[in-house]
Amino acid sequence: MANPAHSATSAAPGHDEGETRRDFLFLATAAFGAVGLGSAIWPFIDQMNPSADVLALATTEVDISPIAEGQSITVKWRGKPVFIRRRTQAEIEQAAKVQDSELPDRQADASRVKKPEWLIVVGVCTHLGCVPLGQKVTDPRGDYGGWFCPCHGSHYDTSGRIRKGPAPKNLDVPDYVFLSDTNVRIG
Amino acid sequence: MNAPEWKNPVVRWIDFRLPIFSFVYHELGVYPAPRNLNYFWTFGSLAGIVLVIMLASGIVLAFNYTPHATMAFDSVERIMRDVNWGWLLRYIHMNGGSAFFIVVYIHMFRGLYYGSYKYPREILWFLGVIILLLMMATAFMGYVLPWGQMSFWGATVITNLFSAFPLVGESIVTWLWGGYSVDNPTLNRFFALHYLLAFVIVGAAAVHLWALHVQKSNNPMGIDTKGPQDTVPFHPYMTVKDLFSLSVFLTVFSMFVFFAPNFFGEPDNYIPANPLVTPPHIVPEWYFLPYYAILRSIPDKLIGVLAMFGSIFVLFLLPWLDTSRVRSGTFRPAYKKLFWVFVVDCIVLGYVGANPPEGYFLILGRLATIYYFFHFIILLPLLGWFERPLPLPTSISQPVLGGRTAATARHMEKA
Ligand code: HEM
Numbered sequence: 001m002a003n004p005a006h007s008a009t010s011a012a013p014g015h016d017e018g019e020t021r022r023d024f025l026f027l028a029t030a031a032f033g034a035v036g037l038g039s040a041i042w043p044f045i046d047q048m049n050p051s052a053d054v055l056a057l058a059t060t061e062v063d064i065s066p067i068a069e070g071q072s073i074t075v076k077w078r079g080k081p082v083f084i085r086r087r088t089q090a091e092i093e094q095a096a097k098v099q100d101s102e103l104p105d106r107q108a109d110a111s112r113v114k115k116p117e118w119l120i121v122v123g124v125c126t127h128l129g130c131v132p133l134g135q136k137v138t139d140p141r142g143d144y145g146g147w148f149c150p151c152h153g154s155h156y157d158t159s160g161r162i163r164k165g166p167a168p169k170n171l172d173v174p175d176y177v178f179l180s181d182t183n184v185r186i187g
Numbered sequence: 188m189n190a191p192e193w194k195n196p197v198v199r200w201i202d203f204r205l206p207i208f209s210f211v212y213h214e215l216g217v218y219p220a221p222r223n224l225n226y227f228w229t230f231g232s233l234a235g236i237v238l239v240i241m242l243a244s245g246i247v248l249a250f251n252y253t254p255h256a257t258m259a260f261d262s263v264e265r266i267m268r269d270v271n272w273g274w275l276l277r278y279i280h281m282n283g284g285s286a287f288f289i290v291v292y293i294h295m296f297r298g299l300y301y302g303s304y305k306y307p308r309e310i311l312w313f314l315g316v317i318i319l320l321l322m323m324a325t326a327f328m329g330y331v332l333p334w335g336q337m338s339f340w341g342a343t344v345i346t347n348l349f350s351a352f353p354l355v356g357e358s359i360v361t362w363l364w365g366g367y368s369v370d371n372p373t374l375n376r377f378f379a380l381h382y383l384l385a386f387v388i389v390g391a392a393a394v395h396l397w398a399l400h401v402q403k404s405n406n407p408m409g410i411d412t413k414g415p416q417d418t419v420p421f422h423p424y425m426t427v428k429d430l431f432s433l434s435v436f437l438t439v440f441s442m443f444v445f446f447a448p449n450f451f452g453e454p455d456n457y458i459p460a461n462p463l464v465t466p467p468h469i470v471p472e473w474y475f476l477p478y479y480a481i482l483r484s485i486p487d488k489l490i491g492v493l494a495m496f497g498s499i500f501v502l503f504l505l506p507w508l509d510t511s512r513v514r515s516g517t518f519r520p521a522y523k524k525l526f527w528v529f530v531v532d533c534i535v536l537g538y539v540g541a542n543p544p545e546g547y548f549l550i551l552g553r554l555a556t557i558y559y560f561f562h563f564i565i566l567l568p569l570l571g572w573f574e575r576p577l578p579l580p581t582s583i584s585q586p587v588l589g590g591r592t593a594a595t596a597r598h599m600e601k602a
């Protein structure tokens with residue numbers, strides 16, 4: 001409207017309407033273009049997410065019958081170690097009697113296991129992803145008898161819960177089902 | 188200052204259509220350099236040459252390298268044992284990475300001491316910080332390629348830094364990995380990006396030089412050049428100086444490549460990557476140690492990550508944090524001392540980063556981290572108000588040649 005040529009002609013009926021129609025077309029085109037561009041960019045970003053073949057390998061079956069009380073094994077699931085520990089009675093009691101107030105990431109032991117004897121957790125430190133020590137009999141198990149991460153000094157208890165050190169969360173519990181008394185499927 | 192009349196007819200034919208010879212003549216021939224530049228001003232051109240060495244050695248390594256989780260380690264061993272001169276090319280590239288950071292860190296401390304980040308060179312400084320960030324990303328991804336234990340666990344720990352961000356953190360990490368752990372998809376994309384980013388650095392360096400040639404070089408006195416009596420033509424004065432530096436650099440570099448090629452390396456990286464076993468001591472390459480120390484000295488994961496990135500981003504604010512109008516440390520009695528305290532602080536951080544974060548090292552790391560930020564955020568702004576700078580010389584030629592008249596006389600004589 002600042003343009004004098006415009007204001008001279010704007011008196012003509014219907015011209016104002018033309019002006020808004022043009023604005024509308026402009027906005028609609030821009031919006032259409034933005035949505036189009038956005039949906040065209042998405043494949044370029046999403047291609048970096050896990051592909052179908054990676055997702056297809058997402059379950060692992062394990063025979064747990066050879067594991068004696070007090071022993072642990074490590075299995076590979078989705079490229080990561082999973083710790084399966086057959087806990088002793090003492091370890092189960094130790095994990096159960098801990099008060100919530102002592103835990104940086106509050107979780108009852110009962111909510112972290114399906115059968116108290118079997119603790120199944122992802123063996124990846126929740127700080128920056130190292131594999132904690134404690135699977136071998138000769139390994140240090142930290143101040144709480146579970147696992148110890150040597151990278152920056154995180155201590156986990158016999159329920160895989162963080163007790164001391166920089167890690168913010170408990171060791172993850174993966175999805176799993178007992179297919180039978182001696183078989184678990186992880187994932 | 189017009190381009191010379193090119194005598195060679197071919198040169199003249201080309202230059203008329205694309206003035207590339209005139210461009211080189213202006214920017215590298217008669218380009219006026221302050222006459223008092225010292226050897227610290229040769230590290231920029233050194234960095235450029237190291238970049239060329241990295242590109243050349245990297246491209247021929249890529250001819251022989253296989254970016255696959257099951258083959259990468261073996262392909263690097265094949266380069267070392269079977270490929271003609273492969274050991275030399277790899278050692279050049281490996282040590283070249285370290286050399287690149289040494290040269291660039293000296294180049295940056297030079298800028299800090301002489302106030303090269305101040306008006307009117309702020310954008311030049313920003314471009315430098317951007318190049319540093321690109322170099323860090325490139326070197327990090329390059330270190331992953333040999334797929335040894337340090338490659339794998341370095342990649343795991345560093346990518347996991349992003350999991351510190353609330354809500355989106357975990358998804359970002361999965362997205363970076365292309366899976367649920369560092370694996371083949373990660374290696375593949377890191378190789379592509381390592382190749383690409385090196386050339387992005389070339390582009391950033393070109394723009395960095397463009398900005399330099401607009402406002403021209405700072406100098407050890409930090410005062411503006413006032414005319415031809417304060418400058419010398421780049422060629423032959425600076426070309427010769429740069430070449431001398433280069434020859435010293437290449438001598439030291441060759442000593443490492445031929446006599447101590449694994450001096451900067453970690454023996455654990457000659458063990459193939461094993462996703463189920465973390466090596467007992469994960470240490471990054473030496474040039475990342477100070478940042479690693481900052482990360483670990485803070486007990487909270489998110490704040491630790493933010494502090495680590497913040498230690499670089501604070502460099503973007505530097506032109507405004509330093510409130511003193513005087514550029515060169517030569518004329519700033521207090522800043523001159525604090526500069527060296529800061530250098531020592533960075534070295535202490537590096538030393539702490541190389542050691543486990545326990546007991547004495549933890550305390551030292553915390554103090555050094557606090558001082559790092561204290562220097563930039565508290566000391567520098569206050570110093571501009573409280574410090575009394577020494578009187579500045581009226582021109583560059585005055586103290587060099589003992590008086591303005593002498594300088595003009597000399598200049599007249601030459602002309
Ligand atoms: C900006 C400059 C560059 C830097 C700072 C850099 C840094 C690095 C580093 C630190 C390594 C690990 C060396 C080791 O431990 O073995 C590496 C490996 C590698 N880089 Fe680069 N690089 C650069 C440019 C390039 C370019 C342009 C290429 C060309 C494609 C390249 C290709 C490779 C390859 C194939 C490897 C794996 C082989 C090996 O481990 O020696 N790099 N790079």
Ligand code: FES
Pocket residue numbers: 125126127128129130149150151152153154165166167
């Ligand atoms: S990764 Fe385990 S403590 Fe840092």
